[in-house]
Amino acid sequence: MSEFTTEWFKVDPDGKGVLKIDGDIDMAAGPVLRKAMLEQEEQGDVVLDLSGVSFIDSSGLRTLLDAARRADERGNTLTLRQAGPEVRRLLEITGTTSKFTMEQPRD
Amino acid sequence: MTDVQTPAMRLAGPVEVRVPADPAMSRVLRLAASGLASLFGFDVEQIEDLKIAVSEVLIALVEHGYGDFVDISFFVESGVFVVSGVTEVDQFDVDHPDLRLCRTVLAGVCADHDIKLVGDTARITATIRQNGR
Numbered sequence: 464m465s466e467f468t469t470e471w472f473k474v475d476p477d478g479k480g481v482l483k484i485d486g487d488i489d490m491a492a493g494p495v496l497r498k499a500m501l502e503q504e505e506q507g508d509v510v511l512d513l514s515g516v517s518f519i520d521s522s523g524l525r526t527l528l529d530a531a532r533r534a535d536e537r538g539n540t541l542t543l544r545q546a547g548p549e550v551r552r553l554l555e556i557t558g559t560t561s562k563f564t565m566e567q568p569r570d
Numbered sequence: 571m572t573d574v575q576t577p578a579m580r581l582a583g584p585v586e587v588r589v590p591a592d593p594a595m596s597r598v599l600r601l602a603a604s605g606l607a608s609l610f611g612f613d614v615e616q617i618e619d620l621k622i623a624v625s626e627v628l629i630a631l632v633e634h635g636y637g638d639f640v641d642i643s644f645f646v647e648s649g650v651f652v653v654s655g656v657t658e659v660d661q662f663d664v665d666h667p668d669l670r671l672c673r674t675v676l677a678g679v680c681a682d683h684d685i686k687l688v689g690d691t692a693r694i695t696a697t698i699r700q701n702g703r
Binding site for chain 1: 593594600628668671674
């Protein structure tokens with residue numbers, strides 16, 4: 464259970480903005496994540512690098528779903544990169560996997 | 571012959587804690603529940619499910635309750651870990667979309683769960699079984 468942090472990388476090689484997330488995406492982290500995303504998501508497609516995330520709950524999932532909805536409304540994509548088994552399991556339980564583009568899932 | 575209890579038997583609970591109705595408490599309670607479950611021999615996957623269950627209980631009570639505090643109880647017996655939570659409420663819509671998502675997650679990770687309004691309190695229980703669902 465590490466401290467929750469976010470860091471934007473302006474573009475990855477595909478030209479997408481990448482938000483690196485470390486820590487648990489829970490009720491306390493949701494507002495921090497939302498604020499970080501709102502800062503730059505209007506620039507275009509967004510990738511969330513979840514390689515540092517090992518816990519997510521329904522509150523965190525709502526934050527991701529809201530971001531996916533906003534991206535869809537803008538005609539952009541929201542990609543979940545390096546989602547671990549904990550994140551993928553919650554998406555499966557809630558039937559929300561199809562709301563996101565998944566990339567490089569990790570074990 | 572003296573009736574000797576193992577530490578785990580003595581610590582069967584309930585372990586009760588009153589915490590501020592604050593999102594930051596989710597992490598604290600997950601850590602406490604994980605430690606207790608580990609003491610009782612729950613495996614990593616069961617503990618992951620328990621962490622989600624604890625978080626969902628607190629989400630429901632903090633986001634939908636109106637009390638300053640949330641009362642949480644952990645009880646372990648015969649391979650069953652029960653998380654209970656209570657808080658004061660003014661209005662409590664059990665069909666609120668956010669709460670429905672919460673229930674979906676609880677249904678996915680718990681053997682049993684229950685969210686109900688009792689007088690002016692919301693009461694939630696979530697049960698994780700050591701030997702599968």
